[in-house]
Amino acid sequence: MKDIFENEMKLEFVSKSSNEAFARLTVAAFAAQLDPTIEELADIKTAVSEAVTNCIIHGYEKKQGIVKIIGRLKENEILLEISDQGKGIENIAIAKEPLYTTKPDLERSGMGFTIMESFMDTMEIESIVGLGTKITMCKKIKPKLQKEEEFQMLTKEERN
Numbered sequence: 001m002k003d004i005f006e007n008e009m010k011l012e013f014v015s016k017s018s019n020e021a022f023a024r025l026t027v028a029a030f031a032a033q034l035d036p037t038i039e040e041l042a043d044i045k046t047a048v049s050e051a052v053t054n055c056i057i058h059g060y061e062k063k064q065g066i067v068k069i070i071g072r073l074k075e076n077e078i079l080l081e082i083s084d085q086g087k088g089i090e091n092i093a094i095a096k097e098p099l100y101t102t103k104p105d106l107e108r109s110g111m112g113f114t115i116m117e118s119f120m121d122t123m124e125i126e127s128i129v130g131l132g133t134k135i136t137m138c139k140k141i142k143p144k145l146q147k148e149e150e151f152q153m154l155t156k157e158e159r160n
Contacts (some may be wrong), residue, residue: 003071005079007033012068015060017086023052023069026109030071031078034141043119044078044139048157050112051082059086059133076141077121089127096125 008107070081127133
């Protein structure tokens, strides 16, 4: 049975580094419907930035291709699929290791997947060499009532 989503968006753009900010801001505007905190929104934007950059730098290398983003909202979470039809990843386990990079000459830090995992609640990578890579990420946005309760607790602690 297919999940029912409250809203969905699809975005495709040319794999140029100048489009990374466009992707990040578009997803942030879509996520804003969930009323995230500034921190939650920054987490989503950072993860999207890393995923899109990976598609451009590693997936397509110096060739031009299309990066696709599908965003879905369901209750209090945003689900994102970011994909390319580039060269794919030979060994996902090695690629996920912190500081591992195939592009040291471009001053890449090798922290992209680590950053995505730390800023999102879940992250999965699917890749087939020669066909491309899809990164699926999910972020739960705290309900407004929970945010207000946390704010009240913080305020109370600050008073003591």
